[in-house]
Amino acid sequence: MFDANSRLPLVGTVDPQSATAGDYATDVVDMSKFQKVVFYILVGAMTTNGTLDFVVKGDSASGGSFTTTVTGKAITQFTKAGSDDNKQAVVEVTAEELAEQGFRYVKGVLTTATAASIVAVAVVGVDARYAPADDLASVDEVVA
Secondary structure, three states: OOOHHHHOOEEEEEEEEEEOOEEEEOOOEEHHHEEEEEEEEEEEEEOOOOEEEEEEEEEOOOOOOOOEEEEEEEOOOEOOOOOOOOEEEEEEEEHHHHHHOOOOEEEEEEEEEOOOEEEEEEEEEEEEOOOOOOOOOOOOOOOO
């Protein structure tokens, strides 16, 4: 029997930060290793006039350009300081959805505009094809 972390490993992140205007990409995930991945988008304080978008990009190569957004895998833009502060969004992507579009690899891209916002993204692999699955090398400690 495997512990929960071996079944649901952390496979990608955008580390918590006060993100100025720009794009922030998660680590690339090889979907041949998982049935599904789940992106957890975590938003703290947004500054006035700040916006936040998140899309999932796919590619056939791990070092590809990731220019194509996976169909149907974008959140509704967070736009308002005060009403969109301290919210989360969850995006699930299956290996089958990616394969239908000719992709094997996936990553999330968080875009902040106009002003800084406190953000983070955690990507969890689900139903590893080969267990136990490994966390990112940057995971410092797992307590089970």
